[in-house]
Amino acid sequence: MNRPSDIITPEAAGTLGGLFQERVRRSPDGCAYRRFDHLGGCCECTSWAETAALAARWQAALRREGLQPGERVAVMLKNSLEWVLFDLASLGLGLVTVPLYVNDRPDNFAMIIKETEARLLLIEGVEQWERIREVHGRLDSLVRIVSLTRACTKECDLRLALLAEWLPDSADSYDAGSRPPDSPASIVYTSGTTGTPKGVMLSHANILSNAYAGIDRVAIHSDDLFLSFLPLSHTLERTAGYYVPIMSGASVAHVRSLEQLPDDLAAIRPTVIISVPRVFERLHDKITGRLAAGPRWKRRLFDLTLHVGWRRFLHSQGRGSWSLLFLFWPLLDRLVAQRIRTFLGGRLRLAISGGAPLSPEITRFFISLGLNLLQGYGLTETSPVVSVNGLSDNRPETVGPPLAGVEVMIGANSELLVRGPSVMSGYWRNPAASAAVIDREGWLHTGDQARIADSGHIIISGRLKEIIVLANGEKVSPAEIEMAITADRLFEQALVVGEGKPFLSVLLVLNNAEWLRLASRLGVDAAQDAVLESSLVEQALLERIAPRLSHFPGYARIRRVHAVRTPWNVQDGLMTATLKLRRKQLLERYADEIERMYVGH
Numbered sequence: 327m328n329r330p331s332d333i334i335t336p337e338a339a340g341t342l343g344g345l346f347q348e349r350v351r352r353s354p355d356g357c358a359y360r361r362f363d364h365l366g367g368c369c370e371c372t373s374w375a376e377t378a379a380l381a382a383r384w385q386a387a388l389r390r391e392g393l394q395p396g397e398r399v400a401v402m403l404k405n406s407l408e409w410v411l412f413d414l415a416s417l418g419l420g421l422v423t424v425p426l427y428v429n430d431r432p433d434n435f436a437m438i439i440k441e442t443e444a445r446l447l448l449i450e451g452v453e454q455w456e457r458i459r460e461v462h463g464r465l466d467s468l469v470r471i472v473s474l475t476r477a478c479t480k481e482c483d484l485r486l487a488l489l490a491e492w493l494p495d496s497a498d499s500y501d502a503g504s505r506p507p508d509s510p511a512s513i514v515y516t517s518g519t520t521g522t523p524k525g526v527m528l529s530h531a532n533i534l535s536n537a538y539a540g541i542d543r544v545a546i547h548s549d550d551l552f553l554s555f556l557p558l559s560h561t562l563e564r565t566a567g568y569y570v571p572i573m574s575g576a577s578v579a580h581v582r583s584l585e586q587l588p589d590d591l592a593a594i595r596p597t598v599i600i601s602v603p604r605v606f607e608r609l610h611d612k613i614t615g616r617l618a619a620g621p622r623w624k625r626r627l628f629d630l631t632l633h634v635g636w637r638r639f640l641h642s643q644g645r646g647s648w649s650l651l652f653l654f655w656p657l658l659d660r661l662v663a664q665r666i667r668t669f670l671g672g673r674l675r676l677a678i679s680g681g682a683p684l685s686p687e688i689t690r691f692f693i694s695l696g697l698n699l700l701q702g703y704g705l706t707e708t709s710p711v712v713s714v715n716g717l718s719d720n721r722p723e724t725v726g727p728p729l730a731g732v733e734v735m736i737g738a739n740s741e742l743l744v745r746g747p748s749v750m751s752g753y754w755r756n757p758a759a760s761a762a763v764i765d766r767e768g769w770l771h772t773g774d775q776a777r778i779a780d781s782g783h784i785i786i787s788g789r790l791k792e793i794i795v796l797a798n799g800e801k802v803s804p805a806e807i808e809m810a811i812t813a814d815r816l817f818e819q820a821l822v823v824g825e826g827k828p829f830l831s832v833l834l835v836l837n838n839a840e841w842l843r844l845a846s847r848l849g850v851d852a853a854q855d856a857v858l859e860s861s862l863v864e865q866a867l868l869e870r871i872a873p874r875l876s877h878f879p880g881y882a883r884i885r886r887v888h889a890v891r892t893p894w895n896v897q898d899g900l901m902t903a904t905l906k907l908r909r910k911q912l913l914e915r916y917a918d919e920i921e922r923m924y925v926g927h
């Protein structure tokens with residue numbers, strides 16, 4: 327268990343640089359970061375003291391650029407120790423970190439660099455450099471571009487430097503600085519699902535208060551080991567997967583790539599992971615897909631495991647009675663549940679999901695297999711966690727009660743309002759947008775519809791801006807319907823439409839393997855996109871959807887579908903860098919197809 331001295335309070339830290347400096351003082355020889363060696367072996371350990379020495383070299387290099395406190399510096403790297411060192415060095419010098427997504431579109435990151443007037447940019451290498459060259463003329467504010475690997479060999483930009491040559495061989499000790507806690511630490515741009523991305527201004531105090539309240543809700547121990555794979559550009563990973571470990575003295579390993587995630591889980595064997603729902607959804611689909619293709623007795627054994635596991639969970643939470651079936655759990659655990667947990671490394675103590683809704687069905691699935699899966703809720707504007715379930719009061723159909731110090735209330739149109747020390751100071755150079763979301767009493771208007779259960783847990787029902795109003799005046803939250811539809815393995819992605827129309831329709835992206843099975847049963851050629859327009863296929867898809875929506879009101883049923891096989895992605899501008907659908911862009915892309923679904927109505 328954590329001793330009181332293990333957790334660094336916001337008061338003791340002062341700033342994020344001070345937090346790191348205090349951790350180095352308390353645990354100089356403790357393992358801070360675990361890294362794969364150059365041969366892929368696991369794992370080399372970098373201590374807190376060694377991390378501080380490395381960060382000091384980065385500070386020396388930044389000082390040589392003549393950067394002044396308050397100036398912005400941007401980072402566009404995958405999760406790595408270099409990302410951390412750049413951020414720690416910048417924070418200590420009073421610079422403001424601007425995180426960029428490595429898979430973001432050139433026009434988007436160029437806009438962010440231009441708006442923030444970033445002075446320095448850290449990148450990976452050739453691939454990113456080629457994308458930077460597409461928007462080269464819009465990056466005038468940059469005085470230096472530093473690349474981890476050699477990005478250019480001829481006709482190179484004079485601002486481009488190789489990291490190994492840019493860093494000095496040695497430096498003085500790490501400097502945490504002496505700025506006030508309310509000074510700016512980072513400008514993080516929203517994903518822009520419903521409009522133009524805006525730069526959220528977060529202070530040192532914002533982030534420290536959120537990290538501390540998070541540990542208060544979900545205890546993190548000094549012997550915990552995080553596997554970091556949700557991008558550090560995502561504020562959930564940055565606060566909960568980077569600053570929280572510093573605050574608690576836990577260790578972090580960075581995934582080598584998402585493709586290597588299964589291998590890294592087995593090698594690292596983490597005790598804590600933080601993820602977005604998509605990872606759990608894909609794992610769920612993989613497991614259930616294999617079961618569907620296997621013998622019937624295996625499916626029945628798996629179903630029994632889920633049934634008993636769920637009842638055990640409810641009993642442990644004080645919401646269910648003891649059952650004789652629990653006596654079978656050791657056997658069911660060994661034959662079924664333990665094998666799934668082994669795929670996740672075998673030591674996972676906590677799995678936290680946030681960033682988007684995770685369906686109760688999938689949450690229940692993993693909890694029944696003995697995984698402590700906790701769903702939470704937050705926004706970039708709240709640093710980011712507003713609420714999260716706890717181990718002893720985990721209600722998977724909710725996103726948990728608000729963190730200590732965070733106030734919530736339900737406003738007009740069932741909108742969730744939030745107030746507290748983690749709420750941003752505003753949007754970067756956008757006072758009008760800031761005033762539109764933070765009222766005079768300090769309440770942040772989240773744009774999310776919610777209700778608060780008698781237990782104090784928050785239940786999110788949808789986005790205000792995404793509410794669909796049918797021709798008959800009925801209002802529908804598409805997010806809940808989309809979540810129910812994509813719980814079927816056949817549907818990879820779904821976008822419900824119907825604004826001003828007499829009924830709801832849906833745009834679908836089909837899972838290739840499941841589509842092949844369905845096409846075979848229907849006797850159609852799965853390789854021909856034209857068959858997706860046939861009434862036979864449409865009726866089959868509607869029949870798959872209908873049971874998923876049986877608990878919705880009649881007006882919320884789906885009457886027409888348009889299916890495609892190519893997934894929507896970040897590169898085509900149809901998803902944000904945080905893997906959320908861009909509703910506006912999708913409606914524009916499929917405007918003709920949507921209109922055809924309503925011809926004659």
